[in-house]
Amino acid sequence: MTLPKPEAPDAQPAPVTFGQLVRWRRDVRRFRSDPVPEALIDRLLRLADLAPSVGNSQPWRVINVRSPDVRAVVRQNFETARQRSADGYSGEQADLYNRLKLAGFDAAPVHLAVFCDRDATQGHGLGRQTMPETLDHSCACMVTVLWLAAREAGLGLGWVSILDPDVILSTLKVPPAWKFVGYLLLGWPEEEHLDPELERHGWQPRTPFESRYVELGTGETQSAETNRRPKPAAAGGSVTLVGAGPGDPELLTVKALKALQSADAVLFDDLVARPILDFVRPGARLIDVGKRGYRTSCKQPDINAQMVALARQGLKVVRLKSGDPLIFGRAGEEIAACQSAGIPLSVVPGVTSAQGAAANLKVSLTNRDHARRLQFITAHDRHGRLPADIDWSSVADSAATTIIYMPKRTLAELTEIAIAHGLDPNTSAIAVANATRADEQVFKSSVGAIAGELAAAHPDGPVLVMIGEALRYATTKDTADQAGVILSALGVLSELT
Numbered sequence: 454m455t456l457p458k459p460e461a462p463d464a465q466p467a468p469v470t471f472g473q474l475v476r477w478r479r480d481v482r483r484f485r486s487d488p489v490p491e492a493l494i495d496r497l498l499r500l501a502d503l504a505p506s507v508g509n510s511q512p513w514r515v516i517n518v519r520s521p522d523v524r525a526v527v528r529q530n531f532e533t534a535r536q537r538s539a540d541g542y543s544g545e546q547a548d549l550y551n552r553l554k555l556a557g558f559d560a561a562p563v564h565l566a567v568f569c570d571r572d573a574t575q576g577h578g579l580g581r582q583t584m585p586e587t588l589d590h591s592c593a594c595m596v597t598v599l600w601l602a603a604r605e606a607g608l609g610l611g612w613v614s615i616l617d618p619d620v621i622l623s624t625l626k627v628p629p630a631w632k633f634v635g636y637l638l639l640g641w642p643e644e645e646h647l648d649p650e651l652e653r654h655g656w657q658p659r660t661p662f663e664s665r666y667v668e669l670g671t672g673e674t675q676s677a678e679t680n681r682r683p684k685p686a687a688a689g690g691s692v693t694l695v696g697a698g699p700g701d702p703e704l705l706t707v708k709a710l711k712a713l714q715s716a717d718a719v720l721f722d723d724l725v726a727r728p729i730l731d732f733v734r735p736g737a738r739l740i741d742v743g744k745r746g747y748r749t750s751c752k753q754p755d756i757n758a759q760m761v762a763l764a765r766q767g768l769k770v771v772r773l774k775s776g777d778p779l780i781f782g783r784a785g786e787e788i789a790a791c792q793s794a795g796i797p798l799s800v801v802p803g804v805t806s807a808q809g810a811a812a813n814l815k816v817s818l819t820n821r822d823h824a825r826r827l828q829f830i831t832a833h834d835r836h837g838r839l840p841a842d843i844d845w846s847s848v849a850d851s852a853a854t855t856i857i858y859m860p861k862r863t864l865a866e867l868t869e870i871a872i873a874h875g876l877d878p879n880t881s882a883i884a885v886a887n888a889t890r891a892d893e894q895v896f897k898s899s900v901g902a903i904a905g906e907l908a909a910a911h912p913d914g915p916v917l918v919m920i921g922e923a924l925r926y927a928t929t930k931d932t933a934d935q936a937g938v939i940l941s942a943l944g945v946l947s948e949l950t
């Protein structure tokens with residue numbers, strides 16, 4: 454769809470159909486600061502004034518707030534109310550709330566405060582005897598017309614309601630019967646988007662029409678419950694969670710390769726090795742949703758929402774994750790998002806990084822002389838700390854091979870506690886950075902020393918640590934070199950004899 458161009462003062466609005474306008478209308482919170490011609494504002498307000506109202510009551514009252522002092526009070530009130538709302542959320546939702554842009558006070562050149570006059574006599578009370586709130590509904594109709602008219606003219610409008618109405622009423626000194634409806638910010642949009650801001654940032658996607666539309670009296674009455682079923686993806690839309698393996702592209706499964714070659718959109722993590730992206734079908738959308746450890750990045754709800762939104766457009770979406778998607782990959786949340794949205798979903802397993810690392814070390818993780826248990830643990834909880842509920846007796850078990858994912862930050866603490874629980878500090882331990890990649894690094898050590906060695910080497914890229922006596926048979930480059938020296942010495946000896 455071509456977006457309308459910003460309107461020059463005297464120009465005709467760009468041609469856009471009503472359907473396009475409604476779909477394209479976006480609440481705007483990012484404005485350029487250049488002024489809006491007075492004549493244009495006047496024209497838009499007059500158009501909005503033609504909105505439907507109960508009994509033709511036209512109860513809206515609009516104040517064009519020009520005073521910088523008043524604007525400053527409103528802005529301050531917004532900040533206070535916003536902070537209060539933020540305190541009501543916790544965890545990821547709180548982070549997300551704090552990242553949402555909820556108003557564009559500073560840049561928007563036009564500020565309009567809208568009120569509903571509950572004493573409006575116009576209309577002779579028609580239609581509001583039983584429902585006095587129809588006056589408020591009428592004001593919302595007016596704002597909607599203004600919103601659409603503004604967007605048609607290339608302007609952006611943001612409706613701000615995170616405000617304390619009492620503060621607004623007293624600051625603007627309006628008559629007591631005026632009820633605050635909303636504070637509108639108007640200006641030229643800094644950027645245009647086809648998808649709603651709240652959907653783009655993973656707050657709340659739009660949900661299926663069917664969940665709000667109920668037919669009654671057609672013989673076969675559908676219940677609202679039936680209608681609450683999630684809307685299926687548009688024909689062909691689907692999500693496949695694909696394991697990219699630890700890095701070496703040749704470790705991709707044939708099924709993973711086929712999925713990449715038929716994808717319309719690929720959402721990939723930061724840890725996915727770049728050469729793997731070369732297998733993606735040319736023309737497919739490549740979207741980096743990297744969740745970089747310890748750095749700011751895409752949040753999980755954003756990724757879920759984007760994945761679902763793309764599938765709803767009828768696209769074959771591949772969610773490409775490092776290693777195996779079902780191992781420490783937050784796949785559970787992505788699977789739940791697809792299932793609750795009714796999106797067809799499949800999973801293609803991948804080689805987990807522990808397997809890739811073990812293969813290069815040519816070591817059996819379950820050597821029958823040393824290991825009767827193989828366990829994968831994470832050293833990183835949702836706050837980046839050592840998980841509080843690790844079963845230390847399992848980690849200290851001398852007959853276990855333990856693979857520690859995400860160990861970088863907490864390894865010293867982890868090994869110290871494991872030793873305190875009885876794990877022999879001389880137990881073999883190996884750290885592998887960038888397993889199966891060209892820059893793979895191996896650190897062969899012991900449980901007591903591995904954290905110090907890793908901290909000193911400070912390798913870039915993902916690292917995992919393996920501990921257990923089975924690891925003592927690992928073939929690292931050093932041991933391979935030593936074996937080579939011994940074999941060639943033996944060769945020399947045999948030639949001499």
Ligand SMILES: Cc1cc2nc3c(=O)[nH]c(=O)nc-3n(C[C@H](O)[C@H](O)[C@H](O)COP(=O)(O)O)c2cc1C
Pocket residue numbers: 477478479480481482554555556612613614615635648649650651
């Ligand atoms: C009554 C009402 C009040 C709203 N208040 C706010 C607000 O305070 N802050 C904000 O960022 N968006 C506010 N919005 C915008 C919505 O949160 C939402 O982003 C918008 O309606 C989506 O429209 P779009 O699809 O055109 O982007 C409000 C919208 C309405 C209808």
Ligand SMILES: C[S@@+](CC[C@H](N)C(=O)[O-])C[C@H]1O[C@@H](n2cnc3c(N)ncnc32)[C@H](O)[C@@H]1O
Pocket residue numbers: 699700724774775776777778779780781782804805806807857858859860885886887888889890915916917918
């Ligand atoms: C979020 S988890 C993802 C695990 C992934 N799903 C898997 O199966 O390997 C990220 C952790 O996996 C490990 N990891 C992933 N790829 C790796 C690689 N190529 N080399 C070493 N460790 C890797 C690291 O411990 C890293 O911190």
